[in-house]
Amino acid sequence: MILEHAVPGPSRDDLVLGAGGAAVPVAAYVPERLRPEGIGVLVALHGAGSNGWTFLEQVRPLADACGVAIVCPTAPPQRDGERNLDLSGLFGRRFRGPRWTYGAGDAAWTAVRESAGALGIAPGRTALLGTSMGGIAVWNLALRHPDQLAAAFVVNAAPSMWELFGPDATVDALLANLLALPLTAVHGRQDAQIPLRLAEDAVRRLRALGHPDVELVEVGAGEHAWDTMGLAPGSGQFDELVARIVAAPAGSSWPRRVEHRAVADEHGRAHWVSLSGIEPGAPATVSAAVTGPRSLRVDVRAAARLRLHLSTELVEPGPVDVVLNGRHHATTFRPDAALLGSHAHGGPPPTSQVVDLELDLPPDRREDLP
DSSP states (O other): OBOOSOOSEEEEEEEEEEETTEEEEEEEEEOSSOOSSSOOEEEEEOOTTOOHHHHHHHHHHHHHHHTOEEEEEOOOOOOTTOOOGGGTTTTGGGOOSOOOOOSTTSHHHHHHHHHHHHTTOOTTOEEEEEETHHHHHHHHHHHHOGGGOSOEEEESOOSOGGGGTSOOHHHHHHGGGGGGSOEEEEEETTOSSSOHHHHHHHHHHHHHTTOSSEEEEEETTOOSSGGGTTOSTTSHHHHHHHHHHHHOOOOOSOOSEEEEEESSGGGOEETTEEEESOOTTSOEEEEEEEEETTEEEEEEESOSEEEEEEETTTSOSEEEEEEETTEEEEEEEOOOGGGGGGOOTTSSOOSSOEEEEEEEOOGGGOOOOO
């Protein structure tokens, strides 16, 4: 990662973040006063036809009102042969402009992973905000990596444009991942590109699943463009969005219970557990809990391998009993200071030491969801 003249202050600074060796240009704004708790940085994803510098000027009032840094990457050009099925119905096959993608080394996720550290903000204090195409990306990144975010905010967006025509199986499989993530959807009632009903349906489904902190803010005169949404100081919707940003707590890297779903290995990681060998067509699930000072219980479906990232934040050093799908597995947790710097998931190394334990799941336990 390369950091160029990112000096805190009420001015625009440019960051260059590294994504698989490629530069990700980022426009950033750091207000004079940063809040010491809660969200510290908003990674803001622009819509089609815009760029990070233009979107920064639109969202910068949020930085001052909330006391958070704003980081706005620019979407990269599409790669040859790249599919854009998530935008079907909005731009369709004719859309060939720059767009957001969701891989671990792609521009949006690189900005999430690296921007807080580049600005000197602690891990767990990063949130995502996006509008239109950028909002679709926020939905999809949050569905896949909720453990890396403090909250998500979407404006005139939906999880999938395919839901104009019927259910999206990937969204159905992953929606429960959002239950622990505060989420706010702001949507214009006059939006003719992404209908309000798509946002309403997503919020309704999350509430039906028991989401404790999801909100839909409707803007009566709002159309699709950001400038029609009245998201400027003095409006009710601006004040409500600010209140939601300020209220969101910082995320935790080491919760005592983890629930996660994945449809591909690249997003099989959540907090201190990760799945791989995920079977096509069957969403993998993991439910993991700390059950004692040296004991864990883990239940996994539709994956071939499990990795545990043990920490003194979770269990005490020494023998650890892991009950995996009802079977006991004994291991020994020996914290090694040399491993401290090897843990790069989601930002700087944690304050405690980490070891990895890999377990092969018995073949008779690789079962699909009922």
